[in-house]
Amino acid sequence: MTSAQAAPTTHGPGLLERARGSRLLWPLVALVALVLANAVRNPGFVEVRLQDGHLYGSLVDILKNGAPTLLIALGMTLVIATRGIDLSVGAVAAISGAVACTTILGSADPTSPAAALKGIALALVLCLVLGLWNGFLVALLGIQPIIATLVLMTAGRGIAMLVTDGQIITVRNDFFAEIGAGFLLFPISILIALAALAAVALVTRRTALGLLIESVGINPEASRLAGLRSRTIIWTVYVFAALCAGVAGLMISSNVSAADANNAGLWIEMDAILAVVIGGSSLAGGKYSLSGTLVGALIIQTLTTTVYSMGIAPEVTLVFKAVVVIAVCLLQAPKVRERFTRRRRPPATAETTPPTRPRASDATFGTEPVAHDATAPKQKVAQS
Amino acid sequence: MTDTSSTTVAPAGRPGVSGDPVVAMQAITMEFPGVRALEDVDFRLFPGEVHALMGENGAGKSTLIKVLTGVYTATAGTTELRGERIAFSGPAEAQASGVSTVYQEVNLCPNLSVAENILLGREPRRLGSIDMGATRSRAAELLRRMGLDIDPGSILAEHPIAIQQLVAIARAVAVDAQVLILDEPTSSLDQDEVAELFRIMRHLRDEGVAILFVSHFLEQVYEIADRMTVLRNGRLVGEHLTRDLTRLQLVSAMIGRELGVLEEVERLAADAADAAEVTGGGDRAPLLEATGLGRRGSIAPFDLRIAAGEVVGLAGLLGSGRTELARLLFGADRADSGEVRVDGRVVSLRTPRSAIASGIAFCSEDRKGEGILADLSIRDNLVLAMQAARGWARPIPRRTKDELVEKWMTALDIRPKNPDALVGKLSGGNQQKVLLARWLVTRPRLLILDEPTRGIDIGAKAQIQKLVAELAAEGMAVVYISAELEEVARLAHRVVVLKDRAKVAELDGSASVDEIMALIATADGDVRTEQVAS
Structure with a gap:
């Protein structure tokens, strides 16, 4: 599209410059601002106490309750990187919890670790089978991901209801309760989620998997012609996303020692998608950011906690959440960032050397970089 | 020749034009991350002239146009329109100020009428709704002024692409454009259509419109342009009156070396091809042998033998089945009849992956859609096929990767020489080289090149042809597809002629362009005239 060619620019950007250009800057600022807002209102918010080998405090609660969202967002990141989306993760989480709890309840000794392990x-x-199903629809049959996973999103709750017979199943199993409610200084759930995050980071960045996933997301046909197993890769990320959702479902039901087919993981797919987008991965596929997803998930959870702790009326809870999310996304949008950088420059310099527009790849809010392509003959519409 | 003194040259010495430029860009520099696309470029455009902006792919022509029309904001430098400093926020604002652009691809609404397209967004209104009668008569008036005989009430899609292009120009000048930018307007037009376009361009020029013309066709530039500005590697080489600059001087200014060098490259390519002819081809056991290979609705069953070190050219018109044949050989499409043997053994080419495993590589003609990964770096693009073959679990060690990238970027002269540059930002020629390199690192035995030189500049074209000849001389088998029959005739040891989705003839390497052309023009798809020589 552009014909850019010449000697590369020599000067490397300074630290400040780099920080300002980083995709993570604004999400981090938003996270800190949220925490500060809470701390101003209630100084106890940032307090963390150590008691009986456990950490206590609102921040710890955020980590604990945010673990399922983070885990699901992790799987979602890879799915989105391949140009896909998985709407079924909430339902899969519910099924996972339902199966685990009914299995535990149905075993000979419902309190034994063996029963818990069997259920898990x-x-x-x-969940693996459900992931294979999603991958089959998307990779093999070529159904649009949003439709393909919508199938399981709606049917999944029904499956969970069938498993639990429409009841809320409560279990009393100490081993099982550890997953979602246990502590090893930190909440076990967040340790599991972070371990998964680290493992994915290691596997995708140390091997070539990350490159191959991004290739498939950027251009599936070109990737196929370069000899990539595009289908296998796409299939794999849906299976992984379902497994993440499964573990998240275990956390959710373990935390309350119960399986609720209707409400477990309800709307968590939206939170996960938001976390990915806030973290700077584009819904159009391609380049993704795992650290961005981490920050995004923490923002979402902090926001949820803030809504409760600030006593915001339930009627406006979702509106409040939406406002914050829009603000973060706007801060990342190239056009807004450009305005911001322009204002911050002294007017004299601004006149002689207008700043360059941000790179196309800086466009983060799920759309093609419109600023860059404004006059391109064919406007590309991001498919999601 | 690089004299760019700021003294005002009377534009083309044409009488009746004023000496003040309508557009004056000074010291324009445009930086993208890692790349300086323009450096200190001056550019002037006078009313009543056709001004050609010349340069190879990647010289910075499009970037300069985009700076002028406000798509990009220049890193440094000033732009003046009629003596006033401007910085458009985008093409819409540029158009409102009288700077209109018509792009290569027609950018209109095919389902609307010609009149609606011309006045889209600025239709005359009456009582808040569009006044269709006035719209039609205004459009008719405009078309008449341009000397165009098109019914303004007809639907745009009913017209051939050339007429649509003219409608796009009518739309561009409907806003009283003083500056009209035509970016490769002739690439999809035939000769008569080009003549019509030029007639209208002259007409507009005589009305005082300043026309900026970008084209790869030298002959057209010499026919229509009064003056030209030559760019190379983002820098200004010179501004000249067309009549002062010979074609030879122009080409050497564009590619930055003496023309002798270019001729040398071409001669080398021919020599290498000749040398390979002695050793390659002919009686040797074929590397690949296709028997009755075909796919319904795509290409009729055909036979083909390719030996190591042989270049087989595929000639035929667009849609003749050349690409379809290549895709079957690579497994990009699945054949529904016939078989393929490699080294005498039957192989199944059901996917590109299986073809790659048999040592076959394929560069698609659709570079953007099926070739490059625009958002990835040169490095990642270059190693992708090799990495895919190794599997995800065995990453190429960093050092090996760096060595490979360094080696091939040097060997193919890929610019900018920055492995981290995004491939989407490169020029067409450099993207093509990255794709070639992607396959060459996998050491294929059969390389299928579909239109490897389309839309790239002369220098890169010669480089790629030379490379093909050299690779064949080293023993690689090559299938070479090109619409430019000279290239096919020069490089190929054998030429396969295709027509109407079937192979119709096979000629030996001595076939001239005229012979090939005659076959394409006359050969009947039903009569399989096998003219195999030697």
Whole structure:
């Protein structure tokens, strides 16, 4: 499109410059601002106490309750990187919890670790199958991801209801309760989620998997012609996303020692997608950011906690959440950032050397970089 | 020749034009991350002239136009329109100020009428709704002024692409454009259509419109342009009256070396091809042998033998089945009849992956859609095929990768020589080289090149042809597809002629362009005239 060619510019950007250009800057600022706002209103918010080998405090609660969202957002990041989306993760989480709890309840000794392990294993195997189903629809049949996963999103709750017989299943199993409610200084749930995040980061960046996933997301046909197993890669990320959702479902049901087919993981797919987008990965696929997803998930959870702790009326809860999300996304949009950088320059310099527009790849809010392509003959519309 | 003194040259010495430029850009520099696309470029455009902006792909022509029309904001430098400093926020504002652009691809609404397209967004209104009668008569008036005989009430899609292009120009001048930018307007037009376009361009020029013309066709530039500005690698080489500059001087200014060098490259390519002819081709056991290979609705069953070190050219018109044949050989499409043997063994080419495993590589003609990964770096693009073959679990070690990238970027002269530059930002020629390099690192035995020189500049064209000849001389088999029959005739040891989705003839390497052309023009798809020589 552009014909850019010449000697590369020599000067490297300074630290400040780099920070300002980083995709993570504004999400981080938003996270800190949220925490500060809470701290101003209630100084106890940032207090963390150590008691009986456990950490206590609102911040710890955020980590604990944010773990399922983070885990699901992790799987979602890879799915989105391949130009896909997985709407079924909430339903899969509900199924996972339902299967685990009914298995535990149905075993000979419902309080034994063995029963818990059996329940967990069964739940995860089922999630694997559900992931294979999603991947089959998307990768093999070529159905649009949003439609393909919508199938399981709606049917999944029904499956969970069938598993639990329409009841809320409560279990009393200490081993199972550890997953979502246990502590090893930190909440076990966040340790699991962070371990998964680290493992994915290691596997995708140390091997070539990350490159191959991004290739498929940027241009599936070109990737196929370069010899990539595009289908296998796409299939794999849906299976992984379902497994993440499965573990998240275990956390959710373990935390309350119950399986609620209707409400477990309800709307969590939206939170996860938001976390990915806030973290700077484009819904159009391609380049993704795992650290961005981490920050995004923390913002979402902090926001939820803030809504409760500030006593915001339930009627406006979702509106409040939406406003904050829009603000963060706007801050990342190239056009807004350009305005911002322009204003901050002294007017004299601004006149002689107008700043360059941000790179196309800086466009983060899920759309093609419109600023860059404004006159391109064909406007590309990001498919999601 | 690089004299760019700021003294005002009377534009083309044409009488009746004023000496003040309508557009004056000074010391324009445009930087993208990692790349300086324009450096200290001056550019002037006078009323009543056709001014050609010349340069190879990647010289900075499009970038300069985009700076002028406000798509990009220049890193440094000033732009003046009629003596006033301007910085458009985008093409819409530029158009409102009288700077209109018509792009290569027609950018109109095919389902609307010609009149509606011309006045889209500025239709005359009556009582708040569009006054269709006035719209039509205004458009008719405009078309008449341009000397165009088009019914303004007809639907745009009913007209051939050339007429649509003219409608796009009518739309551009409908806003009283003083500056009209035509970016490769002739690339999809035939000779008569080009003549019509030029007639209208002259007409507009005589009315005082300043026309900026970008084209790859030298002959057209010499026919229509009064003056030209030559760019190279983002820098200004010179501004000249067309009549002062010979074609030879122009080409050497564009590619930055003496023309002798270019001729040398071409001669080398021919020599290498000749040398390979002695050793390659002919009686050797074929590397690949296709028997009755075909796919319904795509290409009729055909036979083809390719030996190591042989260049087989595929000639035929667009849609003759050349690309379809290549895609079957690579497994990009699945054949529904016939078989392929590699080294005498039957292989299944069901996917590109299986073809790659058999040592076959394929560069698609659709560079953007099926070739490059625009958002990835040169480095990642270059190693992609090799990495895919190794599998995700065995990443190419960093050092090997760097060595490979360094080696091939040097060997193919890929610019900018920055492995981290995004491939989407490169010029067409450099993108093509990255794709070639992607396959060459995998050491294929059969390289299929579909239109490797389309839309790239002369220098890169010669480089790629030379490379093909050299690779064949080293023993690689090559299938070479090009619409430019000279290239096919020069490089190929054998030429396969295709027509109407079937192979119709096979000629030996001595076939001239005229012979190939005659076959394409006359050969009947039903009569398989096998003219195999030697």
